[in-house]
Amino acid sequence: MIEESISDLAIRGEVEEEFGSSSTSRTWYHYVLLGACVLFAAASVGFVGSILQKSLYTWEHHAGTIITGSGWQSPTGPFGGLSMIVGTLETSLIALIIAVVIGLGTSIAIVFFLPRRLRNIVATLVELLAAVPSIVYGLWGYLVLAPWFLTTLDPWLNSWPGHNFLFGDPGQQAGPSLLLAAIVLGVMILPTFVAISREVISVVPQDLFEASLSLGATKWQVIRKVVLPTSRIGLFGATFLALARATGETVAVALIAGGVAKVQFHLLDPGTSIASWIATEFGEAQGNEVSALMALGVLLMLLSFALSLVSRWLVSRQRKVLARV
Amino acid sequence: MNDLTTMDEPVGVNQTMRDEIRRVSNATRARRILISRSMTILCGLALAIAAVPLFLLIYQLIRRGAPELTGTFFTQVPQTPTLIAPNATGGLSNAIIGSIALNIYASILAIPVGVLVGIYLAESASKFASALRIIAQTMAGAPSILMGLFAFSFLLQDLKVGFSAIAGSFALAILMLPVIVISTEIAVLNVPNTLREAGLALGAKPHKVSMRIVLPSALTGIVTGCILAISRAIGETAPVLLVIGGGYLNTWQPLNPVSALPLSIYENAKSEWPSQRAQVWGAALVLVGFVFILSLTARIWASRKQKVSN
Numbered sequence: 001m002i003e004e005s006i007s008d009l010a011i012r013g014e015v016e017e018e019f020g021s022s023s024t025s026r027t028w029y030h031y032v033l034l035g036a037c038v039l040f041a042a043a044s045v046g047f048v049g050s051i052l053q054k055s056l057y058t059w060e061h062h063a064g065t066i067i068t069g070s071g072w073q074s075p076t077g078p079f080g081g082l083s084m085i086v087g088t089l090e091t092s093l094i095a096l097i098i099a100v101v102i103g104l105g106t107s108i109a110i111v112f113f114l115p116r117r118l119r120n121i122v123a124t125l126v127e128l129l130a131a132v133p134s135i136v137y138g139l140w141g142y143l144v145l146a147p148w149f150l151t152t153l154d155p156w157l158n159s160w161p162g163h164n165f166l167f168g169d170p171g172q173q174a175g176p177s178l179l180l181a182a183i184v185l186g187v188m189i190l191p192t193f194v195a196i197s198r199e200v201i202s203v204v205p206q207d208l209f210e211a212s213l214s215l216g217a218t219k220w221q222v223i224r225k226v227v228l229p230t231s232r233i234g235l236f237g238a239t240f241l242a243l244a245r246a247t248g249e250t251v252a253v254a255l256i257a258g259g260v261a262k263v264q265f266h267l268l269d270p271g272t273s274i275a276s277w278i279a280t281e282f283g284e285a286q287g288n289e290v291s292a293l294m295a296l297g298v299l300l301m302l303l304s305f306a307l308s309l310v311s312r313w314l315v316s317r318q319r320k321v322l323a324r325v
Numbered sequence: 326m327n328d329l330t331t332m333d334e335p336v337g338v339n340q341t342m343r344d345e346i347r348r349v350s351n352a353t354r355a356r357r358i359l360i361s362r363s364m365t366i367l368c369g370l371a372l373a374i375a376a377v378p379l380f381l382l383i384y385q386l387i388r389r390g391a392p393e394l395t396g397t398f399f400t401q402v403p404q405t406p407t408l409i410a411p412n413a414t415g416g417l418s419n420a421i422i423g424s425i426a427l428n429i430y431a432s433i434l435a436i437p438v439g440v441l442v443g444i445y446l447a448e449s450a451s452k453f454a455s456a457l458r459i460i461a462q463t464m465a466g467a468p469s470i471l472m473g474l475f476a477f478s479f480l481l482q483d484l485k486v487g488f489s490a491i492a493g494s495f496a497l498a499i500l501m502l503p504v505i506v507i508s509t510e511i512a513v514l515n516v517p518n519t520l521r522e523a524g525l526a527l528g529a530k531p532h533k534v535s536m537r538i539v540l541p542s543a544l545t546g547i548v549t550g551c552i553l554a555i556s557r558a559i560g561e562t563a564p565v566l567l568v569i570g571g572g573y574l575n576t577w578q579p580l581n582p583v584s585a586l587p588l589s590i591y592e593n594a595k596s597e598w599p600s601q602r603a604q605v606w607g608a609a610l611v612l613v614g615f616v617f618i619l620s621l622t623a624r625i626w627a628s629r630k631q632k633v634s635n
Binding site: 030032033034036041043044054101103104105108109112124129131132134135138140187191194221223241247248250254275283294297301304307308312 | 361368370385437449460463474483557616
């Protein structure tokens, strides 16, 4: 498509030269488009630059603390970001594991095991669920799931041997916790993941599927050896999109993670994440704390850009591998 | 069949070996079928596990939200309950109006720029265009709280705008821009080149071809993209949280502080009054209603386009 439009432009240029069409008519249209592009580029540069500039104070004076410090003493400091970074990684990785494991099975079940009529209905439902605002998932987690965690799930998890190591001390739970945040995030990104991976899986050519069935492979063997490898680019894309949604999620986590600035390895203890910490602390922040929160924003931005870069790299590498085959 | 196998078999393959081969192949076949069956069951289980929380979410949303949707809910501004009147929560008309206003202003800011940039990306092959494409893709994945930080630092700190609807709209516009750019580019690229060439061959000037032929053909795709961008923006809390100020009045003024549905949900969910916590479900139901109507409109629009082009 792109190559075609290149040649298209070239043709246009020639046509114009030959027929001597007035250059003014072309230029105003061109300049309007270009003006919009400059505006867009300026907004993007401003987006990065503005947040970076507001956080400069923190990077100049407390660069070490914001990355490795673990306490957050409002309003004077020190402002340590380690607990938020760890919290973000813990919640989003657990959520991703939940979403990918359950989501991949769900997509396969929707595409290969559901009757055709039901399949379309379920696919539409999944896409609508993916559009449900995250605050609604947060609300559900906060008002429905948190009380249930408190009365049912937490005591049950704490009856396990070795619960101290993973889930924490039974004495101090209060509904909101990192585990609750991770589970709600997992439920939230599940429709996003399923919506994309279902589409990716369902566009695998039917003849590939039938060819391997006719060679005597069982349905599962076809799915494992043919369908999943052919659609892995799209599956990578879906995974990274889901991960990006989980790491950047703000208000849902702000409601259900507990909002405690402490590096937590016990999943039933309250914690926080970068985005939700910015949201909860920004209202009362003054002076250096604003700068520190902006610095957290820069960290979040770096994380998101890195994810986007890695996914772009993986996809292009996979394209090359597939092209070679 | 039997003759064929005996013919093809190498000399020295006796009956016992043949039985052994058959036994092994039958065993692996049984194993393969067993694995296939159990994976089928596992996938079905995954579907069931995925369905339970999502079904519960929608069920509770409707069951708890529907009773809250009274006339008061849509027409009155919020009140703080008191000990004497613990159920006097008022309505959330300020949040509904605020959400609509925020998204109208954000659309006015984002749609013209986004559509023009998308057209440029589709019709140009310059380095600038590919740089913009990468920027748009990266921005589309950026966490929405960053848009709020940007609006705060640029509008509130640098330009001294103050907590206002326009600051929230600015943040939402930044959020919508990349979505509109990407979907417009795809819509324009999907217009068949033969149409362009036909226009050029008739002697139309390039900008005429672009405006009179390419844009109308791509219009459904562009509109679909814009509706989807709005449906994403209307549910976002984080960008508006820091900058709109949470006003309690019904106002369409861009420079006044306003509230928004997601913001009221976030604030009131933490309320100590059970009546306010209950009312939040109504707000969530209205919000989800908005989003579903927008996505279904986009979906119907897109399918209409397919019918037309077929």
